[in-house]
Amino acid sequence: MKAVIGSLKRFWERYKDENPTIQLSVPIVGGFAANIPLSEKGKMKRTRVGFNPQDLKTSFVESKTEKLIQFYNQYELEKEYKFSRSPYAETIPLKRGNKGFSYGKDVDELDVVFIDAKFTPPDYLTEHSKKAVDLFKELKKIRFNEKSGEWQNDYSIRITKFDLTENKVYIQPANYFDQIATNLTLDWASGVLGEDESLTIRNNYEKAHNGLLPPLMSSILANTLGVAAILVNPDTKEVLVPIRGTEQAIMVEGTGKFHCSASGVFAWDESENIKNTLSFDFFSQGMEKEIESEIGLKPEQYDLIPLAFTRELVRGGKPQLFFIAETRLDIETIKSEMKMAEENWEFIDIGDINENNPMYEYIASPLNAPQEMFTYEGWMGLKIAMAYFYSTEPPFNAC
Numbered sequence: 001m002k003a004v005i006g007s008l009k010r011f012w013e014r015y016k017d018e019n020p021t022i023q024l025s026v027p028i029v030g031g032f033a034a035n036i037p038l039s040e041k042g043k044m045k046r047t048r049v050g051f052n053p054q055d056l057k058t059s060f061v062e063s064k065t066e067k068l069i070q071f072y073n074q075y076e077l078e079k080e081y082k083f084s085r086s087p088y089a090e091t092i093p094l095k096r097g098n099k100g101f102s103y104g105k106d107v108d109e110l111d112v113v114f115i116d117a118k119f120t121p122p123d124y125l126t127e128h129s130k131k132a133v134d135l136f137k138e139l140k141k142i143r144f145n146e147k148s149g150e151w152q153n154d155y156s157i158r159i160t161k162f163d164l165t166e167n168k169v170y171i172q173p174a175n176y177f178d179q180i181a182t183n184l185t186l187d188w189a190s191g192v193l194g195e196d197e198s199l200t201i202r203n204n205y206e207k208a209h210n211g212l213l214p215p216l217m218s219s220i221l222a223n224t225l226g227v228a229a230i231l232v233n234p235d236t237k238e239v240l241v242p243i244r245g246t247e248q249a250i251m252v253e254g255t256g257k258f259h260c261s262a263s264g265v266f267a268w269d270e271s272e273n274i275k276n277t278l279s280f281d282f283f284s285q286g287m288e289k290e291i292e293s294e295i296g297l298k299p300e301q302y303d304l305i306p307l308a309f310t311r312e313l314v315r316g317g318k319p320q321l322f323f324i325a326e327t328r329l330d331i332e333t334i335k336s337e338m339k340m341a342e343e344n345w346e347f348i349d350i351g352d353i354n355e356n357n358p359m360y361e362y363i364a365s366p367l368n369a370p371q372e373m374f375t376y377e378g379w380m381g382l383k384i385a386m387a388y389f390y391s392t393e394p395p396f397n398a399c
Contacts, residue, residue, distance in 0.1 A: 003261075003335045004350060006367035009237040011382060012390055014368060019083075043203045044071050047187040051131055053138035060132075060188040061314055062202075063087070063376070068313040071202075074211035075313070084395040085371065086380040088320070089213060091310035091396030092164070096280075099305045101388060103398050105164060107280035107306050112169045114274050119158045119174040121181050122220050125201070127192035129181030136180050153177050155270040156224040157286075159319040161217050162309060171225075176265065178222035182206075183315040186221075206316055213317035221316050227287040228263035228377055229323040230385040231295065231302065231334070238331040239382070240295065241366045242338075243348040243359070244375055256348040256359060258366050259378040261325065262287075262294040280306070287323050294347075295338050302327040307384050308396065314376065324385045 044067065048058045062068060065087045069076045072089065080088040093104030100107075121129050136142045143152040158174040186202040193199040206220055216223060231240040244259035266286040268274075284306070288299045302325040311317040327334075339349075353360050362369035371379055380395065387394035 003240050003242040003338055003347065004258075004363050004366045005331050005335060006239040006241045006258075006365070007237055008232055008239050008367070008382075008386060008389060010365065011239075011367035012386055015386065042070065044068075044187055044200070046189045046198065046200055046203075049189045049198075050191055051135055053135060056139065060185040061316075062187050063314050065313070065376070072208050072211060072213060072313055079394070079396050080310075080380075083393065084379065084383045086383065086395060087313040087376050088310045088380055088396070089313060089317075091308050091394075092162070093308055093394065093396065093398050094306040096306055099303075100307055101394070101398065104307075109167050110169055110280050111167060112171060112278040112280065112282055114276050114278060115160065115170060115172040116274075116276075117172055119172055119178055119222055121178060121222070122205075125181060125193070125205070125220070128185070128190045128201070129177070131190050131192055132180050132185045132188070133177050136184075142176075142180075154265065154267040156222075156265050156267055158223050159216055159225050160223075162319070173270065174222045174224050176224075179224045179265065179318075182221040183223065183318045186316050202316060213311055213313070216317070216319070219317065221318070223318055225266040225283070225286075226263065226312070226318060226320040226377075227266050227283065227290055227323070228260040228320065228381050229287055229291060229304070229325045230381045231261035231291070231297075231325045231327060231331070232385065232389070233328065233331050234326050234389075235328065236331070239367070239385075240331055240334055240338075241378075242294075243350070243353065244378070245348045256353070256357075257378065258359070258362075258369060258374045259347075260375070260381045262291045263377060263381075264290045264294070266321075283321055284323075287321070291325060295334060296340055297325075297327070297329075297334065301329060305388075307388055308394075310380075310396065312377075320377070322381050322384050324388060 044062055047062055048060055065085050068087050069081055075081055075089045078089055080086050080091060093101040094107055095101050095104040096107050145152055153176050155173055155175050157171045160172055161170040187200050189198050189200050191197040206214060240261040242259050243256045245256055284304055291297050305324050307324055308322045310320050312320050359373055383395045
């Protein structure tokens with residue numbers, strides 16, 4: 001089996017124990033005061049140097065939230081960090097009609113504007129881009145399609161602007177190789193980013209803007225959209241919790257981590273004729289594709305509710321949409337049938353988690369596991385889902 005079952009009710013009880021000052025209403029600006037040391041401005045330490053396909057462990061990006069907060073220091077008092085130590089910022093709560101956060105932006109009010117101009121990394125990243133893709137192939141972090149004889153390079157959507165004033169989201173085409181060349185290799189000193197071999201994209205080309213992420217409009221990164229959903233049965237409070245393997249491009253640890261029920265890069269068929277103006281359904285359909293390919297469920301088997309749009313600090317402000325998928329189906333049955341899903345290879349089989357793996361003792365109760373046993377995406381997704389489910393303080397500023 002590729003997933004375990006968690007209890008959102010138990011996660012909620014744990015959260016109340018760990019946060020005795022929790023507010024049970026619409027959040028108030030400021031929240032509680034965390035005793036967080038002020039950060040110093042500086043550069044991000046390089047995580048990897050040179051082209052070494054024998055190095056299977058060193059990451060291409062810094063993933064420790066504390067170090068990221070030192071770099072993007074204006075976010076250290078934001079609730080994403082104060083409430084849940086998650087590497088996200090600039091979160092926008094969402095709703096659809098009467099579902100989702102009541103104080104969120106109704107996605108039905110948004111126009112999605114498609115700009116028919118493919119994203120291209122700047123010329124000064126050309127050599128870095130080539131090296132990045134070549135190294136990812138060597139490390140088997142890109143899948144090779146035996147039938148087509150080509151490396152998988154799915155088309156995705158770049159978010160160029162999310163404008164709440166205009167009620168518009170601007171998007172343009174990009175592909176997976178663009179993401180590898182930019183967001184996925186931010187802290188790698190590839191040696192071809194300039195005359196100084198120690199240069200990295202984050203330190204030298206996509207610098208923090210007064211302690212903040214650069215605006216999406218001025219970013220040189222691919223910023224392809226990620227989508228993630230937490231699948232929960234609202235009657236039993238059970239949650240589907242897969243165990244993510246090392247196939248995810250930025251993961252380097254081999255023990256696996258508890259993850260979102262379904263997630264991935266938003267993908268679309270480049271041969272598809274896209275209208276200039278779309279609705280939010282365009283994004284929801286991308287999430288539905290991920291749920292079907294990773295879990296095996298059809299859209300009619302759950303209710304998909306958008307909860308938040310946010311930017312991820314690990315990958316330099318890469319945009320992310322979080323959803324909750326409510327189903328009346330038995331989660332145990334879904335867990336058993338998940339092994340037949342098209343992309344179940346992304347997850348570790350429970351039988352492969354032995355007693356020497358620290359995750360072993362939490363297989364029966366994954367939501368009791370410490371935060372470090374979750375992917376940061378899975379942790380944030382659960383926190384947002386719980387905030388919606390129990391109408392409590394969310395891990396982001398909402399008013």
